[in-house]
Amino acid sequence: MENTGLITFEYVNTVIKERPKEIHKGQCGRVLIIAGSVGMAGAAVLAARGALKSGAGLVRIAAPEELFDILQTAVPQATCMSISEVISLRSAEIYKAIAIGPGMGVDEKNYFLIKEILREYDGPVVLDADGLNSLARFDENLENIRQRKSPTILTPHPGEADRLLAALGENSVKLLGRIKSAELLAEKTGAVVLLKGAGTLVTFKGNGTYINTTGNPGMATGGSGDVLTGVIAAIAASGVEAFSAVKAGAFIHGMAGDIAEERHGQWGMTSVDIEEALPAAFKKIVGK
Template sequence: MKPLLSPREMAAADEATIASGTPGFVLMERAGRAVARATVTLAGRRYGARVAIVCGKGNNGGDGFVAARVLHREGVAVRCLLLAEESEYEGDAAAHLRAMSRAGVKPRPFETHSLSYHDVVVDAIFGTGFRGRAEGRPAKAIEAINSNGARVLAVDIPSGVAGDTGAVEGPAVRANVTVAIAAQKLGTVLHPGAGRAGRVEVVDIGIELGDASLHLPEPSDIGAMLPARSVDAHKRSTGSVLVLAGSDGMSGAALLTSRGAARMGAGYVTLVSTSYVDHAKKSLIPEAVSRIVADHSELGPEVLAEFDDDFDRADAVALGPGLGTGPRQQALVETALEAIDVPLVLDADGLNVLAEDAAALRKRTSPTVLTPHPGEMATLLKLSSKDVQADRVGVARRAASDLGCVVVLKGAGTIVAGPEGPAVVNPTGGPELATAGTGDVLTGVVGALLAEGLDPVSAAIAGVFVHGLAGGVAGVSAGGRGTVAWDVAEALPAAVGELYE
């Protein structure tokens, strides 16, 4: 997996590399040269290309000075525009500013009209430590870059995007390409910052990264997680999932969860639900085995004893979608947490009924995966949805640690965090998943992977990744609009195939 760095981790890596003997001046030279190469590629030519580089007064500006010097030497018509007085630059940035001037590139103050008639504008205004709202001259420069019409290359992170959360509180650069120094930064994978970064290209400049606390999975990582199936595999050996979901009026959630498990490869799916759900299941998922609760429109704790043989044969249980949130469902979930001794994935109403007793999750002795959306996460932790979205990584980690579970915090840039170890930001998925029921499909997908024997962290990471790919496959088939959750479930086999292309 590729490392993802927070601003604090990047600063620590910088300091460690400098302490081990590589001067900061040299690192800045390497970074600037990488920016220059990427700029030429984006411009599509070297001779005759016109490039404007807008430099803030920090180290990002220093990278810009190196890029300007290198581009000038290679025949590019380059203009270096300053957002501070020359006397305000310090350290390595000041040294590279002097080197650029000696090489024949004379810096000039930024003016809005300075960006006219350029092929590429390089954003070297703010670095990854930026938080808050851009004001004054930097804000005007950002707005001018966005309205100019030239292609835009951002150094490390688009200016105006918070490096640790991806938050955008004011004007922020919209880049075509972001050149990430040493590793991709968290703010370019979390939204809305991710939407400003364009294509992210990571360049190695010799910084010693150490162990990152965040990772970005790639298709090869996910493909390696999925177990190969032997020629003598049978329906029980490929995983048995029991789905405990649905109620009268909420049959779709139970069916989508079951379909997600089946299409992800579970060899045996048992649906425990109400008779209302069973009527729909027979025509839509004939391969799933039904266990019907008679004389009830909703599920309660008695199902655990009534169908104990089915629970005994299950390799994993998916609990919660469409369940309802009344006293009987609360009793069911609380009892299930203690009685079910196989891996469990808990979603939707299964989470909502635990709002007053989330600590009950810590009593589980078998692996548990929670798959909340931001609203469910807020309810579970007694936060506001705004608080959750403001620090998605931190909230997911806190929940995983406090509750002793693997947490899948859904949304754009889904977070997977375990009680220990690095967290993961999922890179797949898009607006195709913004439709009712796709979360239920994901519950079934994760359940299938748990049943197949994956550890809970791997099941969550792989499940979210493949689910996101399936959304893309389904979106293409639907022409970009009109994708529904059932389409996503049906696209799962094709999505798995993409892992090995």
Template sequence: MRVVTSREMREIDHAAINDYGIPGVVLMENAGLQVVRMVQEQLGDMGGKVITIFTGKGNNGGDGLVAARHLHNRGAEVKVLLLAKPEDITGDAAINLNIWLKMAQNVYPVVCSDDLNALRPLLEKTDLIVDAIYGTGFRGTVSEPMGSVIEAINGCGKPVIAVDIPSGVEADTGRVSSVCIKATSTVTFAQPKLGLLLYPGAEYAGRVRVADISIPALLGENKGLKRSLLGLETVSEWLPPRPAVSHKGDFGRVLVVAGSAGLTGAACLTAEAVARTGAGMVTLAVPEGLLGIVGAKLTEVMTYPLPQTEQHSLSLEALPVIARLLEKADVLAMGPGLSTNPETMQLVRKLAGRLSLPCVLDADGLNAMANWTEIFKRAKAPLVLTPHPGEMARLTGLVISSIEQDRLGTAEKYASLWGAVVALKGVPTLVTSPDGHTYINSSGNPGMSGGGSGDVLTGIIAGLLAQGMDAVRAAAAGVYLHGLAGDKAAEQKGMLGMLAGDILSALPGVLRELEDI
């Protein structure tokens, strides 16, 4: 499903109205009915229920007025609080205001402090609030009296349904004003908006539903829209087929270069994740002194000893050995648990500079590239980078807070600059291709914020690459499957007690479920 900015949504609306001939008032009617549907799901029978609808002067307010009419017809006691002068309402919203005035005649303008004084007693008697104050065009700071109204709504403790987007959230960035509606749920129309998926806006949206308002589906599938929300159906369609007549060589050979003293767990998690994702053959190459440890942990994965430093990390002498191993591999996964030993870091850079097959670079593999990112451009095959914000800061020279303030812009800029697929971990994880297409993840939970989780992700992506997926789809599907397995692990173990190994254990079941879709 494509994710849109406010401008892109306006263009879709414009095309629906002008190219397809769907009147704007029809779209508004359908939007209001979707609000009614959500209200009924939360409250059940409308008889005797008190619903307070706050409306602004734009089309968002018009959606709220449509909802008011239908809720009134279904037996609810509806109070419309208008945060504008009636004469300032125009267009389709004015049509619906006039209908409402003829039906009920109980609009309460809220334009001054005296109006605010009567607000709190009214909120105490309401069962549910509908926020139709600002729409997707909001930018900057909430003005008065809207700011005081929003504070009163947030402070009353009643459930709140936001229309399209919570008032005070910027639709393009997820940034929030100093005061912002804290919604229980949000019903957004036609396409999800960026601000509902990016933090902190996502935190204010509650449960989000994307509702159909009769805009032709083709408009939402426009190839000019370059951001998509990852979901079950999309990822299941991408999974590589498993022909009846096949052998292990058909599903790819992955070389995992990982591990150092004290960090063999990272190497093992990565290698096993590759195998669990369906790759045909997996070889884990580690410092020679650690071969016995990883051999004892892994049964289905082949292991290979590499020359090591005195600190039991990989030495430069491993370079020609790895080069020979790569001749028999289809994909390289490199970085987990390698350590920051200077000689090992130099080895990583030399390998990265001569890549001729798809590679997933993570953890210490990324740390080795700080101040050396021009090497990324030399890759002769697809490169997938999986940094968390700290690693991204080291690669870019930016401070972490700057990255977190514009995660989307950062991921898209550097994917293009480096010519690599960037999977910027976080909430949500963003997967961006060099051509600017971004996938926004919808799976995962806070229980995954523990050691080893990223190593599992590296292995999943490498396993999908080995089976023939292109780099951006392998990274996007890998991120989604990783989060889905994390959600399954959280159900079984709880978020406090789950480990990276639990994510790995849940992965086969998740893959099985997707195969059945």
């Protein structure tokens, strides 16, 4: 077992810093979010808003064209591109981080796109939801993640973690336990792994396993994980190295959940309330 510790305010305070006076949007991190499908445009909206409210300078959403009207109305700050264009974007260097998966659906076409990004893009990639499910279904032994040299971030909930573990020929989270499951995934893939749920875990081979100290049961509501994807992608795009970005992202997302709980209560809060509380959470961390 890796060394364990807690993700605390004091730690996150050293990761997220006040912005330099002369900074411009091109230096605040360009994020590409590949997400959404017909019936799940909301997942792309939540991930994009999560990134924008976590300081991303520019956010682009790659999605099916049928979703553009919804996306540009719900997130006017973001630009859109057709998901069919992404494949020709061989080296997407203009993006400082790419997030793939929320509400994307699972099929072979999406799998080929994910494979291409994992091979060609040499920045941090956040894989969530159907990004993980596609790999679990089509990528034997998760070879495309294992081969990667640049940072890969996996953010499964226990159901998604079970699918990834099965692809690796391993037992389920229930049988292995949360810590062992997260560490096994990290060890076998070389990725930074965040295992969601009460007491979110963040682990990276040889760097220890950390338990998040923020968050509450009110966050068990559809779309709250999609917001987290955007938060982590934005922090990674700002230049913070992957393991620290994931730890800080988990903490701030949970903190936004705690602010949403204060404002709306555990029963009534939704993922939009979490996303809307992100600015207050960042302000508490940075003091501005």
